[in-house]
Amino acid sequence: MNAQEGPSGKRPKIGLALSGGGAKGLAYIGLLRVIDSLGIKIDYISGTSAGGIFGGLYAMGYSADSLKKIAMNINWHRVLSNTVPLNKINIEEKDEYNNYFIEFPIVNGKPTLPSALIEGQYMSEVLNMLTYPARKINDFDKLPIPVVITSSDIVNGGLVLQRKGYLPMAIRATLAIPAVFSPVYIDGKLLVDGGLDRNFPVQEVKDMGADFIIGGYTGFRLFTEKEIANPMKLIYQTHAFKSVEDSKKQMAMTNLLVDFTKALVDFTTADFFEYKKIIAIGEKEARKYLPELIKIAEDQRKYPAEHIQLVKSPEDPIKHIRYQNDRGEDIKNPIIEHFAESYLKLDTGKVYNVNAISDGITNLFGTRFFDKVYYTFEDKGQGETLNIRLKEGKAGTFKAALHYDTEQSAGILVNYTYRNIFLRKSRLLATVDLAERVKVRADYYKFINNDNNLWLKGTFTYLNLQSNDILYRYANDNNYLDNTLKVDLSLGYRLNRSSAFLLTLSRETEAVKRGKNVLEQFLDVSMNRTVYKQTNEAITFAFNQNNQNEAYFSKRGNLLNVQMKYFFDNKLTTKLPESNDEAGQAIYNYLNPTPDQIPGNVLRFFLNETFIQPINRRISVRTNVFWGFNLTGKNKKETSETYVYLNNRFQVGGTDDRQNPAQPGFIGLRKGELAGVNISAFNLSVQYNFIDKLYLAPQVSIVSNNANANPFQGISSDQLAWGYGVKIGYLSIIGPINFSLGKTSNIFERDPLRAYLSIGHKF
Structure with missing residues (x-):
């Protein structure tokens, strides 16, 4: 039938059938742009998978140009992942969010594979926002353009035609590629991508009453013998025969077929990031059929003009x-x-x-x-x-990550998280870093009020780290290990999703131990290696705010930590090293006070603020300001020479995105390499996201070891230490990869060029 022919002298009804094809379906936007430019009125639409998305939105009244803007503004990384922006996670959960390489549900005490890789929280959010104006239209025939969306019943088998219901759910179901996106329950049926049964729904749009059918096809094709040497393509091929054969039958029912398969042969179904190229190819291919499309437009002009407008959102309570x-x-x-x-x-x-x-x-x-x-x-x-x-979700989750850095060691991070265990509205987690120097953390929190913004939390932490303190190396060349054992009980109050107050009681023990050198390890020499050991109780009041959009390589937001901590009941229990242990005695004298230096109780305060301002989509400026000081009970006039305990000091250095807030970063220094009683620091970097997940950030750092709590009193250029260098970062599948080159000024005698490499998620 020609487009100009219609029953009983009426305008012929034009149907549009759009196949599935993943990212290749973006080509339909190009096809629709050509259709819109000619003023062609589409009367019926059928769509599968990607065809269901763009067909469903077009049926609502979105123009092709609007669909192009939507495609360009969607965060495809989010759509194709199981994550949402960090600023959408509540503050009590931010530290653990997206901090592992794998996460598996625990069933019967054992980790099991999830039913799908992606739940699609962000995808559902986007679909609900785009279709919100049509939320009261439960019959898809009543949309500006009637549409049918196909899905497959994954339990009972068979094609399911979605003509009624909630539009974003219907679209979400047709996108549910088995094992990739989680299936969707609709009317008691568990639905997945309709491409399993009908990837090109031409028959369906014909059944709706279309007299002339325009088909857009980006779907399956059979691979060549050379291509199926790839095992993944071989597996794909074994499931594609039925769909390809059915699609051939459907193609024969179209009156005008725009087949994009050859034009998109270099693209995969996952190439959503190539949206500009695919849309352009779609428009280019559609223009090859301009004579036929112009003929349709001219035939439609013989009848009264019809205009499609976007559904208006009702304002009903x-x-x-x-x-x-x-x-x-x-x-x-x-x-x-x-x-x-x-x-x-x-x-x-x-x-x-x-x-x-x-x-x-x-x-x-x-x-x-x-x-x-x-x-x-x-x-x-x-x-x-x-x-x-x-x-x-399941009550328990098993999580794991790999990590390595050039300062500490390689390791495997293992975590078990259980929710609503022992009590409702609670979370229990246990994390172990299986590394050369083992680290352990366990905590349990429970919401205790009706608004669920007040919680009690108990935490146990054990850290075993190689110390980078520069003064240890001046004393001797041995390695030193910093052991920390801490038990906390805290009360937290969340102001909003991104900020909270915390009141914490804690007991802490810190010890510094001298590592064995090669000869001592070979001879198995036994001696007292503890050169410092101190125990204290503390009460802490803190305000934390974090509305950064990402945990790593964030492009916007701020991170603020303000803390006042009162250390009391301080006890030193270090034994003096043997008289023949000169190295041990030297570091003992540095770490431990003389009787007249013992400070008594200590009040420590610090403010650490990081602000990230985007300049454009690729460039952002990161500014960090740190100010911290100690006040002791014995010395009323603190100076930079005042003795305070090791865990009172501020340790400067490092370039990791996630660091202890009491440790300001500084390029060119190892993490915690420079310690001080009263510290002010400033960091400025410009982050450039020049290729997808690859980042470049030149940075400058300044630190001052202040005479007292006033960061501006008596400051001179001689007191300032500088650092400058560049960081390169990549957000890989196993976690962030950071490499930095930095150089310092006014710290070391020779100020060497320092390199640092970090891979994966850390403890």
């Missing part, structure tokens, strides 16, 4: 709020309901825009008590109902 599990079944646990309510902060009888609802969803997901949090709308004649869907 929410009448009911229901809490459901991932299957869409009502949750009957009042504790879970109240927990969700305390974070959502949504009331019935009010009108909310999409940002208000999304913010509530983000707050709830940011607790990490749920694997996924999303919502649907429905109206069955009793007013608008908001359904909050909560997918509870």
